[in-house]
Amino acid sequence: MHTAHPHHHLPLLLLLTLGRVVAADTQLKTLLVAIFVIVDALVLLILLWTIYVFCRRLKAKETGKENPPPGEVNEKGEGVRCEEEEEDAVVQEPGKITFAKDxxxxxxxELLKASAEGxxxxxxxSCYKAMVDDARMVVxxxxxxxxxxTKEEFLKHMRSLSAMEHPNLLPLLGYYYSSTEKLVISNYACNGNLFDRIHGKIADLSSKPYETGGGRRADRIPFSWSSRLxxxxxxxxxxxxxxxNxxxxxxxxxxKASNVLLDESDKPLVCDHGLVPLIPASLAVNRMVCYKSPEYQHNRSVSRKxxxxxxxCLLLELITGRVAATSTPGGVRGGELCHWVNRAVRxxxxxxxxxxxxxxxKRATSGMIMLLKLALWCCxxxxxKRPEMEEVAREVERITAGETDAEDD
Known part of the structure; x- marks a missing residue:
């Protein structure tokens, strides 16, 4: 049998060897590519996670709501006072009321557990009366x-309102903000509001809005001229x-009359002031008195005047004892007192x-006539053509002084 010479198979062996090397090299490249893809994917995931955590912390810092680690949240809800922070650095701890200085x-x-009355x-x-400290009444x-x-905007605005201190402004005791709840806390005024004081707390005022004394309860405490002044x-x-300020x-x-409260000596306390910046225009137009004014009805504009x-309008309600359209609560029909009084004068x-x-x-004093003229000037x-509020205050002061002198005489 004929045997082939080894040298005749050398080219074939070289080709086979080269094929194995190429195949091995291809597998190696595939393996390296796979490793690089996996590493890149891991790096990308780590980068995305880092960006996500950073964004969460940045957002929490901006809103003041960074979530503390589990177990470190104070669930007692103890109140904290507002210190002298910088103007733009208002901070409120989670679950706590921010108190004004008083x-x-x-x-x-404790507030949420207190017995409350609507x-x-x-x-x-809605407003609720609650008893805290076993004796203290707050609203x-x-x-x-x-x-x-934002939370920062709300707290900054409330802080500004709490700094408004005047004997005839209802003091703001504290406030609370969360994504679902916004509370404003103040002292309780024991004599209720001016609307109930003029017209009676439970009165049927829907039928005859201009009838003096119409619908007033028989046991209602009379509201004297000196108290109204x-x-x-x-x-x-x-x-x-x-x-x-x-x-x-x-x-x-x-x-309006329902936003003027009365303390134990019938001293007036104006409340619900300064809310215009917090209320959306679409809602405010239907609920705020300023949007019932002649200038808004004609020109869609409002101002300090x-x-x-x-x-x-409030003065006219005090003087006439009749319900003004600007002051009516739900279910009560009021009238345009400005037009009605102007017609009476003419x-x-x-x-x-x-x-x-x-x-x-059954006679009006000179002070009553002067206050009526001032009311019509304001309206x-x-x-x-209306006076500035400073001029109004001076005029009322002169009328009050004149009535006091007349009583002394």
Whole structure:
């Protein structure tokens, strides 16, 4: 049998060897590519996780809501006082009430557990009377419809309002912010609000809005002229203070009888001021007094003179004892007192506009006439024709002084 020479197979062996090397090299390259892909994927995941954690911490820092580690959250809800932080560095600890300088003494958990009594529903939330410290009465307003403001913006605005101190402004004790709950806490005014004081707390005022004394309860405490004049002066001074110390184009924006509270001596305390920046325009237009003014109805504009118009409407309600359309709660029909009183003056039956409850011998005094004229001046259709709030306060002061001198004589 013929045997092939080894040298004849050398080229074939070289080809086979080269093929194995190439195949091995291809597998090696595939393995290296796979390793690089896995490493790149891991690096990319680590990078994405780092960015995610950084963004969460940055967002938490901006909103003041960085979540503490488990076990470190104070669940007692103890109150903390506002210290002298920088103007732009308002901080509130999770689950805690921020107190003004005269507040404090109770925590959120204690407040939520306190026995509460509903006081009614206002334009922007319900109010509750609660007893804390076993004897102290406070009012908690649950704000509803607050606009898309951040926690920092809300706390800064509340801090600014709590700094407004005047004998005729209801002091702000504290406030609380969370994504689902916004609370404003103040002292309880034992004599209720001005609307109930004038018209009676449980009154059927829906049928005859202009009838003096219509619907008033028989056991209602009479509201004397001197007490009404005291209210007119106190509210004027509070409004003057707001106009001098607040930058807002409409410092109050929602002045009406139900937003004037009365303490144990019938001293007026103006409340619910300064909420215009927090309320969305779409909601405020339907619920705030300033948007019922003539200038808004005609030109869709409001200004500081709009507050003057609101004060004039309040004076007319004090003087006539009739329900104003700007002051009506739900289910009560009010009237356009400005038009009604102006017609009475033109037709010379002015004496009939005064509430008979405080008339002495069925006659109006000079102070009553002067206050009526001031009210009509404040209610001028054109804002340019209305006085400034400082001028209004001085005029009411002169009227009050004149009435006091007349009583002394």
């Amino acid at each position: 507040g404090g003494g109770f925590g959120l958990e 006081l009614g529903k206002g334009s922007f939330g 908690v307003k649950r704000l509803r419809g607050v606009g898309p403001v 005291q209210v007119a002066q106190g509210v004027a001074q509070a409004m003057e203070f707001l106009h001098l 607040m930058r807002s184009s409409v410092p109050h924006g929602n002045l 709009t507050d003057v118009w609101s004060y004039g 037709e010379e039956w002015t004496g009939e506009v005064f509430d008979a409850e405080f008339l002495v011998h 001028e259709q054109s804002p340019e």
